[in-house]
Amino acid sequence: MHEKDLYARVKDDYPILIMNGTKTYPDPNYFYFSGAKFGGFENCAMVVNKSGTTIITMELEAEAARETDCEVLVYKTQAERSQIIIDKLKASDKVYINASKLNVQHYFEMKKMLPNTTFIDCSSEILSTRMIKTEQEIASLKEATKISSRALENAWSKVHEGMTEKEFGTSLVSSMMELGSALPQCEPTIAFGENTAFPHFQATDRRLKRGDFILADFNALYNKYTSDLTRTVVFGNASKEQNEMHDIVLQANEAGRKAIKDGAVSKDVERIARNIIDSSRFKGKFIHGLGHGIGLELHDHPALSISSDMVLKKNMTITVEPGIYVFGVGGVRIEDDVVVTKDGSITMTDTTRELVEL
Amino acid sequence: MHEKDLYARVKDDYPILIMNGTKTYPDPNYFYFSGAKFGGFENCAMVVNKSGTTIITMELEAEAARETDCEVLVYKTQAERSQIIIDKLKASDKVYINASKLNVQHYFEMKKMLPNTTFIDCSSEILSTRMIKTEQEIASLKEATKISSRALENAWSKVHEGMTEKEFGTSLVSSMMELGSALPQCEPTIAFGENTAFPHFQATDRRLKRGDFILADFNALYNKYTSDLTRTVVFGNASKEQNEMHDIVLQANEAGRKAIKDGAVSKDVERIARNIIDSSRFKGKFIHGLGHGIGLELHDHPALSISSDMVLKKNMTITVEPGIYVFGVGGVRIEDDVVVTKDGSITMTDTTRELVEL
Numbered sequence: 001m002h003e004k005d006l007y008a009r010v011k012d013d014y015p016i017l018i019m020n021g022t023k024t025y026p027d028p029n030y031f032y033f034s035g036a037k038f039g040g041f042e043n044c045a046m047v048v049n050k051s052g053t054t055i056i057t058m059e060l061e062a063e064a065a066r067e068t069d070c071e072v073l074v075y076k077t078q079a080e081r082s083q084i085i086i087d088k089l090k091a092s093d094k095v096y097i098n099a100s101k102l103n104v105q106h107y108f109e110m111k112k113m114l115p116n117t118t119f120i121d122c123s124s125e126i127l128s129t130r131m132i133k134t135e136q137e138i139a140s141l142k143e144a145t146k147i148s149s150r151a152l153e154n155a156w157s158k159v160h161e162g163m164t165e166k167e168f169g170t171s172l173v174s175s176m177m178e179l180g181s182a183l184p185q186c187e188p189t190i191a192f193g194e195n196t197a198f199p200h201f202q203a204t205d206r207r208l209k210r211g212d213f214i215l216a217d218f219n220a221l222y223n224k225y226t227s228d229l230t231r232t233v234v235f236g237n238a239s240k241e242q243n244e245m246h247d248i249v250l251q252a253n254e255a256g257r258k259a260i261k262d263g264a265v266s267k268d269v270e271r272i273a274r275n276i277i278d279s280s281r282f283k284g285k286f287i288h289g290l291g292h293g294i295g296l297e298l299h300d301h302p303a304l305s306i307s308s309d310m311v312l313k314k315n316m317t318i319t320v321e322p323g324i325y326v327f328g329v330g331g332v333r334i335e336d337d338v339v340v341t342k343d344g345s346i347t348m349t350d351t352t353r354e355l356v357e358l
Numbered sequence: 359m360h361e362k363d364l365y366a367r368v369k370d371d372y373p374i375l376i377m378n379g380t381k382t383y384p385d386p387n388y389f390y391f392s393g394a395k396f397g398g399f400e401n402c403a404m405v406v407n408k409s410g411t412t413i414i415t416m417e418l419e420a421e422a423a424r425e426t427d428c429e430v431l432v433y434k435t436q437a438e439r440s441q442i443i444i445d446k447l448k449a450s451d452k453v454y455i456n457a458s459k460l461n462v463q464h465y466f467e468m469k470k471m472l473p474n475t476t477f478i479d480c481s482s483e484i485l486s487t488r489m490i491k492t493e494q495e496i497a498s499l500k501e502a503t504k505i506s507s508r509a510l511e512n513a514w515s516k517v518h519e520g521m522t523e524k525e526f527g528t529s530l531v532s533s534m535m536e537l538g539s540a541l542p543q544c545e546p547t548i549a550f551g552e553n554t555a556f557p558h559f560q561a562t563d564r565r566l567k568r569g570d571f572i573l574a575d576f577n578a579l580y581n582k583y584t585s586d587l588t589r590t591v592v593f594g595n596a597s598k599e600q601n602e603m604h605d606i607v608l609q610a611n612e613a614g615r616k617a618i619k620d621g622a623v624s625k626d627v628e629r630i631a632r633n634i635i636d637s638s639r640f641k642g643k644f645i646h647g648l649g650h651g652i653g654l655e656l657h658d659h660p661a662l663s664i665s666s667d668m669v670l671k672k673n674m675t676i677t678v679e680p681g682i683y684v685f686g687v688g689g690v691r692i693e694d695d696v697v698v699t700k701d702g703s704i705t706m707t708d709t710t711r712e713l714v715e716l
Contacts, residue, residue: 021383022655022657023544023656023657024543024544024655024656024657025379025383025459037560038558038559038560039558039560040558042657059645060557060558060645060646061558063556064558077665097462099461099462099463099466100461100462100463101383101461102461102462103457103458103459103460103461103462104455104457104458104460104461104462104465104479105457105458105479105481107462107465108457108479121462121463121466123463166535166538167536169535170532170535170536173531173532173535173541174528174531174532174535177524177527177528177531177532178525178528180524182545183531183541183542183544183545183546184541185382186381186382186541187540187541188541198421198422199418200396200397200398200418200419200422201396202395202396202397287417287418288418297380297382298381298382299380299381299382299400307435
């Protein structure tokens, strides 16, 4: 899968050698090019060519490999694995690698196996390919965003005074999985009250009180593709300050999404949203980037960042997530997932953005 | 944390530069040496010295960093990050790296930043250090195994005819999180009936029928430490063959655990368990290694493997997980987590190993 799109970007037809990591540190490209739906493929290799992909695996994962369209070669020992890789690559004096996920240990192993081969990093071409989603990838992301949106509404309906942040997180994960999500890629960020001032907070036993902000930032996983959704609501009646913070962030979110289209430049989109916050009394309180790509990884490419000249293209999928964080008071973030189109964008996350009072 | 233990293993006092990966691909050593309890530290750096550790991070994660005992240096731009790293390391002509997690892109970046520095891989010394757990680490693992054991008993009590594998997985994850687990590191392996023949199966919509094996292999996460537990039961009455398979695997599990002690050799432990299966009519049906270390990673070091001469040491924590897999029929795996002691081992996973008929 995707081999043609990649080879339209790299200059030459050299094969690409991908070495997968351990179970908890796989290279997502192993799944991108193989289309494997399950299996861990720990420390397995893969050779991608213009004409197709070869999975080099042990018997334990061979069944998962055989369900793909790839050639499957099975090894029993590490020596056999090396020999298969050498046989597959010895005809080429140059081999591409994916330096952004390949670990240095595997890199040294490759250089030892193929001492006369020149290794060339093609990770930026791989990322450029992965940034532009196919219809099938967009369909998976739409399902993931739909699951997130419905799960959040379920979780809001179960909120009660005295509930802990951890309990809310558990309720949200359960609801996503009941709605068809695989285990999410990351722990949800769940914060109540003053804890919402930390953008990357981790849920604690802090209990919910009347008047608290509730911030939920979380991701559903469908067909290996991940959504990313944040909403901030109030438990009880919102104060004047809470309304004001939420209103400014919502304006920034809407302006950011509106600025996105094929041809727009990342830093221009970021500036439009940031200016809204920096023109308010919360100037300087938006302490992270406006957004990031989503796909096989939660933080994928491209970034919507003040320092990025990246030109957005049709079928990129990105988050828009402005926020305001006031230490000791709290924070608001409103995050949506959009698909870039020729003339604008389609927002996939479809739960309300208004300030909900639970 | 742990700096002294590490420097007792490496030959020289050179500083160690750790570059953390992205949110979903962190280097666990970033947390091992800092003791950070939360935060993502995407692409952040860290310098470990005999005298202590310095976290080099952006403002977004500074709060999480300041809750540790480490020195904290905050950067705003990538150029500032590089300058801090250069300043920290320029006095040493040699710098250690952790090649097993460092990605090649970061490695090339380091070499560019410090062109006259020699980088030396110390990942095997780091792994040797991490293999021997402190009392505090063992306490976290004990809590994780306790959560797994109780969650499994809860999940068994909710099993019903027609339930899907995915539904069972959701029930298990919810129960673990309710009992205090963070989001598990990996999707549980849940298989019913003939699907239990695949050791790394991924839950489907297959519905539970009378007479099915149910195999659950899953992990709870507590204080960033992960357990790993597998049990296989029967929904309804077990057949003669199911009883026989389970009985042989249980014998192998018990013999394996009994063979473990400080000074035992990995491959000898593996052979004792494997011989029991290979002496039965299921010879050759145990198609993976006997066990692996657990800790900050689900598949950590050391491996209990037929090719490993590793000598087990007191306070290593490892799994013992023999299995029999018969394509078209089903499989049985019984996995426990043990701490190696001077004279034997302590089994932390404490739910029954007998063949349960639900």
